[in-house]
Amino acid sequence: MAQACRTVLALDALATQNLKEGITFSRSSDGHCFIIYRQQDTFRACRNQCKHQGGLFIADIEDMGGRTVRCTKHNWKLNVATMQYVNPPDSFLQDELEVVRSADGSLELLELDPPDPWAADPRPVQDLQPGExxxxxxxxxxxxxxxxxxxxxxxxxxxxxxxxxxxxxxxxxxxxxxxxxxxxxxxxxxxxxxxxxxxxxxxxxxxxxxxxxxxxxxxxxxxxxxxxxxxxxxxxxxxxxxxxxxxxxxxxxxxxxxxxxxxxxxEFDVYVDKLNASVSSEVFKDESWIRVYYSWAGFQNYNLVIRMIETDDDFQRLDGGYDYLVDFLDLSFPSVRPQREHSYLEIQNRVGVMRNVVLNGLLWDDLYIGFNNRISRDPDIYHHRFWTHFQSELPLSAPDWNTFLRERPAPNPAPTPALLPALLPQQGHSSLFFHFWLKLVRWVEWVRRYFW
The missing domain is CATH 3.60.15.10 (Ribonuclease Z/Hydroxyacylglutathione hydrolase-like)
Structure with a gap:
């Protein structure tokens, strides 16, 4: 079916002249809502409908420039001057309507009709027989x-x-x-x-x-x-x-x-034990894996710093677990947050799931959608580009950990499975000596971390 332009909103010369600078919300005679942005004699327009889940936009009281509207469903924000979503940043463009000015000063908003021509001419419905x-x-x-x-x-x-x-x-x-x-x-x-x-x-x-x-x-x-x-x-x-x-x-x-x-x-144990087996991998014997993993992931040139914290099942920080920063602007791993202005995420991850994701080069859906992490962010902005990368754009092949282990120098003492006895299978050891040995190793690690 061919498409044709149709007028969805028409304003006469007086109504057009009275449009204020910045954002105007307007409604057509058939009840549809539109957003018009004016900058002197330049006009842009779109439907008042968020591209995420169809929510309505309202004025954004935090925007002093008069260019941004906010969705009432999930606080997505649209810069109507550019038709670019600013929250989440680096994400979508709004579908824009054609603005046509007439010689008499009137204004029309046009869109293609039907918008989806491939769906406008369905096959005729046929009656079904019972049980067919x-x-x-x-x-x-x-x-x-x-x-x-x-x-x-x-x-x-x-x-x-x-x-x-x-x-x-x-x-x-x-x-x-x-x-x-x-x-x-x-x-x-x-x-x-x-x-x-x-x-x-x-x-x-x-x-x-x-x-x-x-x-x-x-x-x-x-x-x-x-x-x-x-x-x-x-x-x-x-x-x-x-x-x-x-x-x-x-x-x-x-x-x-x-x-x-x-x-x-x-059958919890069958699957959880398999995940927790990743905790004891040789890959995690020292912190050098961190640089290798994020270099493999290939995300950078984005002004975001994340802090990754390994936790137990109750999201309590692990003694001896990894706790590190990644600065994605230059893909560095600082010991403290940089002084420049930047966005910040603090992500607590269940250690078994996180290490399984790292070892196998899996997408972060297991963490994010699987309720296996807790996230705080400053400012409260969803970083669409970051999450899209780690949820769908990671390399198809896992990191080459075999080469990494062959070429890595002898590791210095670092967080090891011995520090996480509750997460590891005990392999039948129940003797007093075994439990004493675990306590001794934890005590030595604590002394090393705080005094050496």
Whole structure:
């Protein structure tokens, strides 16, 4: 379908003349809201709708220059003079309307209609026969769709945690959920977050039917970027362009009688012990890994300083854990915050999850979305560029820790797993001597840190 320009707001000459310098909020006759910015005889305009989640903008009382509006949902801020979002910084541009001035002094705001022509001419709706299409809720985002003789499953997360150890299934999958998955004609995985792309679940699939067609979208970072290192063997992954799906289903049913709805047990130890095994890696014997890791990550030339603090499960700082600064302006690692004006994040991370992320070159979703860290920021600004990098733009291959260990000089004493006995498996040692040895090592480390 072809697009055409249509007028969404028209102001006569007097109304245009009365527009004040700076920001004006205006409403059309059909109730739609717009923002107009005037600087002398120059005008810019957009819809009053935040690009994040569609919230309305209001005047930003903190902006003395009269150029910024603030979203009422999440405090995103838009500089209407540039159509650039300033909170989060370095993020998005607002969709701008065309401003047309007439010789008589009137003004019109134009936009293309329809804005999404590919969605404006859907196929005609066809009647369904009873039972022809059924949609069954499995758990979380996992659904099973039967259409005619075909069976599809979406986003199967049936076992294990998501985001390292931050999320666990609330609802108990049906007893035959894994078998349903293995019988599916295709599986669709919407994106790479681990509550949708579950490697523990796909491990079960690969053991029984590795050749099932698994469809994913063609995203900038491949959905299955971690597949080769996951131990999962799927042989029929299909990457396809995104399209438009339209649903006409309208049905809600109760679960069958006797079905257990909520989970009553999770295998915490199997997964948490695997994460905590990273704590004892040789990589972390001294602090030289810090420079190697952040150099590998490749984020710099951004005026942000972060303080990373390793903690226990209750976010209490660990004796002997790492506590360091990273200055991303020049990718340096100062001992104190720089004197210049800068943005600052203080991030407390559960040590097992953080070290697992570092060792395996994983995205920071495991930390951030998985509730495995706590963050304070000064000023209170979401750094879109920083989080986008660490959540989706890290290198596809993990840091080369084998080369690092071969080339690293003999390490000086530094935080080691011996200082974190509660986090490590005891391997059957329960003797008095073993516990005495742990206390002695901790005492020596304390003396070294404070007196040497």
């Amino acid at each position: 299409v059924t949609l069954t809720y499995i758990t979380h985002a996992c659904m099973e769709l039967k259409a005619g003789g075909k069976r599809m499953m979406f986003d199967p997360w049936l076992t294990g945690p998501a985001f390292a150890r931050g999320w666990w299934l609330l609802h108990e999958p049906p007893e035959d959920a894994v078998e349903r998955m293995c019988r599916a004609d295709l599986i669709y995985i919407s994106h790479m977050h681990s509550d949708h792309l579950s490697y523990p679940t796909l491990q079960l699939l690969s053991q029984k039917r590795p050749d099932v067609p698994v469809y994913v979208g063609d995203t900038s970072r491949p959905v299955f970027w971690y597949l080769d290192r996951s131990g999962v063997n799927l042989t029929n992954i299909k990457v396809v362009p995104f399209g438009i799906w339209q649903n006409t289903l309208d049905a809600v049913t109760d679960p069958p009688a006797g079905v257990r709805v909520f989970k009553e047990f999770w």
